[in-house]
Every structure is written in structure tokens, then in C-alpha cells.
Amino acid sequence: MSTESLLEIRDLSVTLPTDSSALRAVRGVSLDLRRGETLGIVGESGSGKSMTALALMNLLPPAARRQAAAIRFGDDDLAAMGEKDLAGRVRGRRIGMIFQEPMTSLNPVYTIGRQLIETMTIHGGTSVAAARRRAIELLEKVGLPDPASRLKQYPHEMSGGQRQRVMIAMALMNEPELLIADEPTTALDVTIQAQILHLLSELQRELGMAMILITHDLGVVSRAADRIAVMYAGDIVETGTTEAVLSAPRHPYTQGLLECVPGYREASARRLGSIPGIVPSMTGEIRGCAFAARCPRAVPRCHQEDPPRRPVAAGQSDGAARSFVCHDPEETRGRGFAGGDTATGPAIRRGGDSVLRVDDASCTFSVRRGLFGKRKPLRALDRVSLDIRKGEVLALVGESGCGKTTLTRTIMGLQTPDAGTVTLAGRPLGEQPARQRARLIQPIFQDPYSSLNPRQTIGDLIRRPLVINRLGDAREQRARVHRMMDYVGLPSRVFNSFPDQLSGGQRQRAAIARALILDPEIVICDEPTSALDVSVQAQILNLLLDLRDELDLTYLFVTHDLSVVRHLADRVAVMYLGEIVECGPGEQVLNRPKHPYTRALLDSALSIEPSLGVPAPDLAGDFPNPMNRPSGCPFHPRCPLADQRCRQRVPATETLDGTLVKCWKADTPPPSGPLDVRPDHNNKEDAAP
Amino acid sequence: MTLKETVNQTDLAAPSPHQEALGLTPGQAALKRARHHLGLQLGLGMLLVMGVFALLAPWLAPHDPYLQNLSLRLLPPAWVDGGQWHYVLGTDHLGRDYLSRIIYGARISMMIGLGAATIGALIGVTLGIIAGYFGGWLDQAVNFLVTCQLAVPSLLLIMTLVFVIGQSITVVIFVIGATHWVFYLVVTRAATLRIRELDFVAAAGAMGASKWQIAVKEILPNLVNQIMVIFTLEVAVAILNEATLSFLGLGVPSPIPSWGLMIAEGKTAMFFQPWLVILPGIALFVLVIAINLLGDGVRDVTVTNRRS
Numbered sequence: 001m002s003t004e005s006l007l008e009i010r011d012l013s014v015t016l017p018t019d020s021s022a023l024r025a026v027r028g029v030s031l032d033l034r035r036g037e038t039l040g041i042v043g044e045s046g047s048g049k050s051m052t053a054l055a056l057m058n059l060l061p062p063a064a065r066r067q068a069a070a071i072r073f074g075d076d077d078l079a080a081m082g083e084k085d086l087a088g089r090v091r092g093r094r095i096g097m098i099f100q101e102p103m104t105s106l107n108p109v110y111t112i113g114r115q116l117i118e119t120m121t122i123h124g125g126t127s128v129a130a131a132r133r134r135a136i137e138l139l140e141k142v143g144l145p146d147p148a149s150r151l152k153q154y155p156h157e158m159s160g161g162q163r164q165r166v167m168i169a170m171a172l173m174n175e176p177e178l179l180i181a182d183e184p185t186t187a188l189d190v191t192i193q194a195q196i197l198h199l200l201s202e203l204q205r206e207l208g209m210a211m212i213l214i215t216h217d218l219g220v221v222s223r224a225a226d227r228i229a230v231m232y233a234g235d236i237v238e239t240g241t242t243e244a245v246l247s248a249p250r251h252p253y254t255q256g257l258l259e260c261v262p263g264y265r266e267a268s269a270r271r272l273g274s275i276p277g278i279v280p281s282m283t284g285e286i287r288g289c290a291f292a293a294r295c296p297r298a299v300p301r302c303h304q305e306d307p308p309r310r311p312v313a314a315g316q317s318d319g320a321a322r323s324f325v326c327h328d329p330e331e332t333r334g335r336g337f338a339g340g341d342t343a344t345g346p347a348i349r350r351g352g353d354s355v356l357r358v359d360d361a362s363c364t365f366s367v368r369r370g371l372f373g374k375r376k377p378l379r380a381l382d383r384v385s386l387d388i389r390k391g392e393v394l395a396l397v398g399e400s401g402c403g404k405t406t407l408t409r410t411i412m413g414l415q416t417p418d419a420g421t422v423t424l425a426g427r428p429l430g431e432q433p434a435r436q437r438a439r440l441i442q443p444i445f446q447d448p449y450s451s452l453n454p455r456q457t458i459g460d461l462i463r464r465p466l467v468i469n470r471l472g473d474a475r476e477q478r479a480r481v482h483r484m485m486d487y488v489g490l491p492s493r494v495f496n497s498f499p500d501q502l503s504g505g506q507r508q509r510a511a512i513a514r515a516l517i518l519d520p521e522i523v524i525c526d527e528p529t530s531a532l533d534v535s536v537q538a539q540i541l542n543l544l545l546d547l548r549d550e551l552d553l554t555y556l557f558v559t560h561d562l563s564v565v566r567h568l569a570d571r572v573a574v575m576y577l578g579e580i581v582e583c584g585p586g587e588q589v590l591n592r593p594k595h596p597y598t599r600a601l602l603d604s605a606l607s608i609e610p611s612l613g614v615p616a617p618d619l620a621g622d623f624p625n626p627m628n629r630p631s632g633c634p635f636h637p638r639c640p641l642a643d644q645r646c647r648q649r650v651p652a653t654e655t656l657d658g659t660l661v662k663c664w665k666a667d668t669p670p671p672s673g674p675l676d677v678r679p680d681h682n683n684k685e686d687a688a689p
Numbered sequence: 690m691t692l693k694e695t696v697n698q699t700d701l702a703a704p705s706p707h708q709e710a711l712g713l714t715p716g717q718a719a720l721k722r723a724r725h726h727l728g729l730q731l732g733l734g735m736l737l738v739m740g741v742f743a744l745l746a747p748w749l750a751p752h753d754p755y756l757q758n759l760s761l762r763l764l765p766p767a768w769v770d771g772g773q774w775h776y777v778l779g780t781d782h783l784g785r786d787y788l789s790r791i792i793y794g795a796r797i798s799m800m801i802g803l804g805a806a807t808i809g810a811l812i813g814v815t816l817g818i819i820a821g822y823f824g825g826w827l828d829q830a831v832n833f834l835v836t837c838q839l840a841v842p843s844l845l846l847i848m849t850l851v852f853v854i855g856q857s858i859t860v861v862i863f864v865i866g867a868t869h870w871v872f873y874l875v876v877t878r879a880a881t882l883r884i885r886e887l888d889f890v891a892a893a894g895a896m897g898a899s900k901w902q903i904a905v906k907e908i909l910p911n912l913v914n915q916i917m918v919i920f921t922l923e924v925a926v927a928i929l930n931e932a933t934l935s936f937l938g939l940g941v942p943s944p945i946p947s948w949g950l951m952i953a954e955g956k957t958a959m960f961f962q963p964w965l966v967i968l969p970g971i972a973l974f975v976l977v978i979a980i981n982l983l984g985d986g987v988r989d990v991t992v993t994n995r996r997s
Contacts, residue, residue: 409891412894413895414891434894434898434899435897436897437897438895438896439897441895442895442896443891443892443895445888445891445892446888447888450887450888450889451887451891451892452889453889453893453910453911454911455910455911457714457715464893464896464898465896465897468893468897468898469896496713496714496715496718514892515892518896
């Protein structure tokens with residue numbers, strides 16, 4: 001890593017005018033980046049991290065105002081540069097950018113070849129043929145097989161992971177000195193996330209680029225970044241090397257964030273730490289520390305004076321200055337964000353009676369391509385058997401498209417299986433009237449923005465199940481709503497608010513209250529925290545666990561986040577292409593996985609380990625299209641252990657050490673040591689049609 | 690509008706101690722916002738004034754609207770050369786007082802405009818929700834109906850219907866309403882298709898709500914905005930349609946004054962006496978503006994959605 005400075009931002013501010021006052025999205029950010037270095041910018045939504053990156057290239061929304069003492073990029077000052085120069089010489093040429101949504105950042109009406117070639121020829125001086133050669137070379141480099149023919153494809157012909165690879169190739173077309181990746185893997189599955197991050201770090205090393213990695217995921221940043229800048233309310237509150245910041249955080253916010261991540265402290269802790277409140281909107285006059293309102297260590301001075309930026313004299317010769325902004329750094333070791341009663345958590349009950357059984361449920365949709373296309377079967381569930389026991393948390397893990405949602409809909413009775421049965425409380429689900437079923441089983445959805453009817457007030461929303469099921473008179477119902485709101489920690493003043501007046505965390509609390517007001521036995525949590533910020537996620541997870549103990553609930557917890565699974569699951573079921581491939585006690589599955597897919601999932605999950613890099617992906621290719629199921633074991637095209645038998649015959653479910661596994665090789669010991677990096681893994685990516 | 694609401698919400702904190710705990714109910718909040726909404730008040734005011742004129746026409750009209758005075762035909766309004774203050778807005782080609790006819794016309798025109806638009810809304814929204822929410826063969830059947838409706842020239846259809854059923858105001862209202870529901874249907878069907886995929890619909894299903902409960906209680910309230918916009922457009926369309934019908938002799942039976950009919954009759958003398966067209970045109974314009982302002986205003990004060 002060279003020590004030459006590439007980017008030097010001094011005192012960058014961005015203000016967005018609103019009707020009443022100005023929103024200060026970025027407040028005096030200073031950053032340094034050297035050539036070849038990766039800087040991770042971490043922060044929750046609304047902290048101004050994307051705005052900082054956009055301000056660099058002056059791609060801010062039209063009304064936004066940017067001020068900076070200097071933005072030195074190499075020999076140029078971007079702050080003083082005109083729009084024409086910036087567009088012609090810097091953007092897309094010396095600074096490349098990758099956005100979050102690979103689905104929307106490629107133009108659907110042009111072939112990817114045209115889009116790739118254009119990024120190069122648009123700046124002039126390059127012939128189409130040369131650009132084409134470069135495009136093919138780069139597609140090869142990002143791991144897309146048969147790059148020449150890929151150029152003729154349209155974005156919709158590729159999977160999400162493949163599109164993100166194309167985006168990376170596009171950003172690299174002009175050999176940028178700096179690559180800005182704004183949440184490059186947030187929209188992707190864990191296994192693809194690991195592949196993309198690994199690819200990015202390899203390319204970076206190879207091409208000597210600097211990279212700014214913007215993310216909310218501390219696990220990602222801990223693996224991929226050399227240095228970290230933690231942003232809060234438009235300001236960098238702490239910065240330093242990844243190792244130093246994550247292992248010994250000095251600012252209370254950094255500390256709080258880390259406490260919120262499941263599994264960062266001891267895995268045994270029952271409650272996560274959580275930061276109370278939400279990120280404030282930075283409008284109007286801001287006095288004192290922006291974090292003071294949420295900080296457990298705040299002293300009166302914090303509310304009045306801006307805290308000073310303090311360097312940490314670590315004596316680092318390479319100039320990677322470590323600093324943070326806080327009045328009261330010395331007490332760092334004292335009061336923290338402990339979630340409280342870590343020791344008093346009640347004993348984990350598991351293995352009660354079965355409350356819900358799924359036996360050999362299959363679900364096939366027929367999908368027609370185009371108006372006159374032939375109908376093709378899509379098997380969303382393939383002879384799934386599952387058993388949920390009283391009082392447990394059963395985690396259902398799998399990538400998108402594996403049939404998790406179909407399974408939960410089947411369990412809730414919203415989808416009738418083609419074959420097999422669901423038995424709820426001893427009776428087949430199909431025979432129970434909808435209202436009776438509703439009182440036993442209730443869902444909590446992923447996105448609190450779409451799961452609450454925007455036209456109903458919070459009070460009405462929570463009361464709705466009682467109205468539909470005709471329980472109690474109006475006064476009784478209101479009383480129950482108020483009690484429930486109290487339970488989930490919603491202030492009673494939001495009773496008459498509409499959902500859009502609430503924050504994401506509050507909405508999810510309302511959704512939880514609505515699910516629990518019928519006093520159900522089983523709650524199906526479908527990724528209840530993946531749409532929320534880390535600090536809010538911790539609040540909601542704590543709440544769910546508390547409610548389970550108080551109300552004697554059973555959870556089916558659908559998620560792709562393995563750190564959450566590790567934190568709360570008693571049993572784990574892993575799904576792949578409509579089948580449950582492994583199911584057993586949490587400890588067993590997470591620590592001694594039997595199925596190679598489980599193993600791959602666990603390897604791809606990025607826990608906070610600054611000392612480790614991004615693991616080399618063990619899984620070949622993308623999640624296959626469920627329309628074209630592979631023969632034999634559905635996992636064999638991506639499996640490192642697959643052989644002839646796997647390709648031809650479907651494995652049966654067998655029991656090993658109390659775990660149900662569906663694999664021919666389940667008894668084969670996992671490859672020891674570092675995962676075998678198969679040199680040809682890039683060439684096997686042929687999954688999506 | 691969005692920003693205005695944000696501002697308004699800050700002063701929603703009511704001083705009453707009971708409500709401070711809960712916040713205002715949606716109705717109270719809407720009323721409070723309505724008090725600051727000039728457009729809504731203006732629209733409501735204009736509509737009320739027109740309604741009063743329509744109701745009290747026999748007392749407010751200076752002359753008998755049917756009384757012909759051929760010697761004083763085609764008088765211009767009083768402020769124009771040759772006008773008389775006795776006939777403030779002049780007279781028509783049969784020498785009837787134009788002001789009185791406009792006041793009486795308000796009755797018919799408002800009835801037809803609002804009535805026909807409501808009937809159209811009932812048909813279109815019902816079919817739209819059915820097609821969008823239930824889908825399948827119902828959707829195809831409704832789409833077939835739309836295709837038929839669009840394929841047959843609506844004027845021809847209206848003429849046939851009026852001819853078969855007979856000529857009266859009620860018939861005109863129903864016939865116009867029954868041929869103006871396609872807009873409602875297309876828009877509500879598309880919105881329903883989008884909304885039914887949202888999680889709150891699945892949540893209602895999981896609570897044990899029946900399909901009709903979901904359609905009426907969960908989906909319909911989310912369509913109110915779109916329905917209101919189309920409604921305001923359809924009122925004007927219905928009034929003009931009635932004019933066409935009247936012009937062809939199939940609308941309101943002749944001596945009864947309606948704005949549409951007045952415009953149609955005035956057309957013959959338009960080059961000598963443009964006021965005959967301009968005045969009922971202004972009345973029609975004011976009615977449509979009032980309904981638009983009211984519709985927009987109601988949407989603004991009831992909707993809290995700051996995102997969309």
C-alpha cells in the first residue's frame with residue numbers, strides 16, 4: 001500500500017433546503033484516503049454517508065448546496081472544478097461508482113455490451129473496438145463466463161449477482177483511481193455478497209485502486225476495509241484503522257452500534273445492547289453533540305457545546321490518524337449500552353409439544369411465459385416436513401427464492417398446498433375456519449412500510465384483528481389496544497397517528513402489537529428486522545424475546561441473517577430450492593453443519609472480525625432459477641463435494657446426531673483448514689438462464 | 690402540499706388534556722387542517738352558493754325562466770350596449786330571462802353532473818376492485834366488458850338507451866353514468882393490482898378477514914385519492930355530455946333549462962350574441978373548478994401520507 005494521498009476532503013458540508021429550515025445532511029466532514037486503500041464509511045440510514053460520496057462527484061440532488069474548504073483528488077480540487085470538467089474528466093473516468101440496486105442501475109433497454117462500451121467511448125479518445133476488447137477482458141475478470149456473448153445480453157437476462165458483477169466491470173472500464181461502492185451487496189444474498197466482496201478486494205489489489213465502501217453492515221466493513229469512518233448525523237464521530245476502531249471503540253455511538261450486533265459480545269448474552277431513540281433529523285440550529293439525546297454517558301456539557309475532535313495518540317507512523325468527537329471519552333469503559341438483565345434471562349425452554357406440523361407439503365405454481373407461452377411448473381415447496389414445538393424459536397434460513405415465503409404462507413393458511421398437510425393444534429389447517437386459525441397463528445412481516453395499511457391509524461390497525469374476530473365491545477377493544485401498545489413500547493400519543501408518521505422501528509412495534517393482540521400461540525416472523533437499522537434491529541429483537549417469555553409464544557423466525565439466527569434460535573431449518581436440507585438444534589447446525597450448503601452459508605456470513613478478510617467463496621455460481629431445477633440433488637451444481645451420484649439421484653432425509661440432513665455426503669467430514677478455493681469456480685457460473 | 694402538511698402537523702398538538710395523550714383523531718386532525726386550507730374552503734363555499742341557488746331557485750330567480758318575450762329576444766347583458774337592467778344577463782333567442790335560466794339550470798346541471806359521476810364511480814370502482822383483487826376469469830370478464838364499452842360509440846349507445854327507455858332527467862343521469870365508468874375501472878383495477886400484493890393485505894388475511902372485508906376495508910380506502918381525481922373530471926364530462934344529448938333532443942326535455950342545453954341552443958346565435966354561450970360556460974366552469982378545489986382539498990386534509 002503506497003502512502004501517497006489520493007483524496008483529501010476538508011470541511012465538507014451539504015445542506016438540503018426544506019420548506020421550513022435547512023436539513024444539514026453532511027456537517028463538516030474531513031476525510032483522507034491514500035492510493036490503494038479501502039475506507040469504510042459506516043452509519044445508519046440518514047447519517048449522511050451516501051451524501052458524502054455523492055458530494056464528492058457533485059451528483060447531489062438539484063436543490064442541495066455543497067460547501068467545502070477543499071476536495072483534493074490527486075492534483076485537482078474537485079470543489080473548485082466546473083461541472084463540465086467534472087463530468088468529462090473525473091466522473092466515471094477517475095472515480096467509478098457502484099450503486100446498491102443492481103436491478104435498477106443498469107438500463108433495461110440496452111445490451112450490457114453497449115452500456116459497457118459507452119462508459120469508455122463517451123469520454124472520447126477510445127475506439128469502439130478497443131472499448132469492446134476492454135469490456136470482454138473486464139467481464140472475464142469479474143468472473144462472468146463466456147464474456148464475448150454476454151455483451152449481447154440484456155440486464156433482465158442476468159441474475160442479481162451477475163448484474164452487480166457487470167456494474168463492477170462498468171465502473172472499472174476507465175481504470176479509475178478511486179471506486180466508490182455504495183452498499184454494493186445490501187440487495188444480494190449472503191453467498192453472493194461474499195462472492196462480490198471477495199471479487200472487489202481482489203480487483204482492488206490487482207489494479208491498485210482506492211475504494212470507499214459505504215455500508216451499514218459492520219460485518220462487511222470489518223472484513224473489507226483498512227480504515228473506518230463512523231458517521232452519525234452528518235458528521236464523522238470516530239475514525240481510525242478498522243482493527244483499532246472495532247476492537248477498542250472510543251465514541252459511545254461506535255460502542256453502541258457494536259453492542260447492537262448479535263454475536264459481537266458473548267454469543268450467550270440473551271439481550272442485545274441497544275441505542276435508544278432514532279437518528280435525529282438535522283434541521284435548524286444544532287447545539288452540542290448530535291448524539292447527546294441518545295447517549296447514556298451524556299453530561300450537561302454535551303447538550304450545550306460542540307464536542308472537540310480528539311486525536312488518539314497511537315503513535316502510528318503511517319499517518320492513519322485515529323480520532324473521535326466526544327466530550328467524555330475517558331469514561332468509555334464505564335456505563336455502556338448493556339441491554340440489562342443478561343443473567344436473569346429465563347431458562348431456555350425447548351422441545352415442548354409440537355404445536356404445528358407440516359407433513360410432506362408440496363406447492364407447485366404454473367408459470368406462463370408471455371401470452372401464448374407454455375405453462376411451466378415452478379415447484380416452490382417440495383415435500384417439506386417441519387415441526388414447530390411449543391415455546392421454541394425455530395429459525396428458517398435460506399436465500400431469496402428458496403421457498404421460505406411460500407412455506408410461511410402455507411403455514412398461515414394463505415396458500416393451500418397441492419399435497420401434504422399442515423396440522424395446527426392437532427387439527428388439519430384446511431378444516432379450521434379462518435378466524436380460528438387467526439387466533440392461533442399470526443405473522444410479522446419484513447417491511448413495516450407495506451405491512452401497515454397507510455389509511456388506518458395505529459390504534460385502528462392494532463384493533464383490527466379484534467374487530468374482525470368480533471372480540472369484546474368497543475371499549476374493551478380499546479383497552480386491549482392500549483395495553484398492547486404498552487407491552488410493545490409504543491407511546492400512547494401515536495394512537496391516532498398514521499403509520500407514515502412513525503419511524504421504522506415504531507412501525508414494526510405496531511405490527512408486532514397487531515400480531516399479538518389475538519394472543520396467538522405461534523408468531524411467524526418473516527425477516528422482521530432486515531428493513532431496520534442495526535440499533536433498531538437490536539431493540540426489536542430484544543422486544544421479541546421479552547414478549548416470548550411474557551406471553552409464552554412460539555416463533556418461526558424466517559431470516560437470512562445468520563448472526564440473528566445464532567442469537568435467538570433454538571432450532572434451525574435450512575431451506576434450498578423448496579426443500580429443507582438440514583434441520584436440527586441450533587448449536588448443532590451452526591457449529592457442526594452437516595450439509596455443504598449450510599456450511600457455505602455459515603462461511604459467507606460476515607461476522608465482525610477485523611483481522612480476517614473476506615472469505616473466498618466456496619459456493620459456485622448463483623442461486624438457480626427454480627424453474628429449471630437441477631436433476632438429482634438440487635444443490636449439486638454449486639456443491640464442492642458433488643459427484644456422479646449427487647447429479648443423478650435425489651438424496652433422502654436421514655438423521656445424524658439429532659439433525660435431519662438431506663445430502664449424500666452428510667457423513668463426509670468437512671474439508672479441514674481453509675476452504676478449498678477451487679480455481680475454476682468462476683467458470684461454473686451458469687445458473688441463471 | 691407535502692411540506693404544508695408537515696408544517697401543519699406541528700401545530701396539531703391540541704391543548705385539551707385528554708387528547709394530548711392520544712393525539713387528535715383523524716377526523717379532528719382533518720378538520721383542523723381544513724381550517725387552514727384555502728382551496729378547500731373556496732371550493733366548498735362556491736359549491737354551497739351554487740347549491741343554495743339551485744335549491745331556492747323559485748325565490749331567487751328574478752323572472753319565470755319559461756316566460757317567452759319575443760320582442761325582447763337576444764338582449765345582451767345589462768353592462769353591454771343595448772342591455773337593460775331589467776334583464777341583468779340579457780335574454781335568449783326566445784326572449785327568456787337568461788339569469789333565471791342559469792339559476793334554474795344549476796339544478797339540472799348539478800344533479801346530472803354529480804349524479805352521473807357517482808353512478809359511474811359505483812359501477813367502475815366495484816368492477817375495478819373485483820377485477821383487480823379477485824383476478825382470474827372475473828378479471829377477464831370485466832376486461833371484456835371494458836373492450837365492448839370502448840368499442841361501441843358511447844353516444845350511439847346513449848341515444849339508443851334513451852330512445853328505448855324514454856326521456857327524463859333520471860334516465861339521462863343513469864344512462865350517462867352507466868356509460869362513464871371505464872376511467873374508474875382502469876385506474877382502480879391497476880391500483881388494486883398493486884395494493885393486493887402489499888403485506889397489509891396478507892396480514893388482514895392472516896387475521897381471518899374475508900375477501901370482501903379485505904376489499905372494502907383494506908383496499909378501498911387506499912383508492913380514494915384516485916377515485917376523487919376521476920370524479921372531478923367526470924362531473925364536467927357528464928354535464929357536457931348532457932349538453933350533447935340535449936342538443937340532439939335526447940337529453941333534458943326542451944323547455945327545462947340546463948347549462949348544457951343553453952350552450953347548445955346559444956350556438957346558433959353565437960356570432961351575434963356570444964354571451965349566450967359564454968355565460969352558461971362560465972357557470973359550468975365555476976362548478977367544475979369548485980368541485981376540483983373541493984376534491985383536492987379533501988384529499989389534502991385527509992391524506993397523511995407524506996411519502997407519495
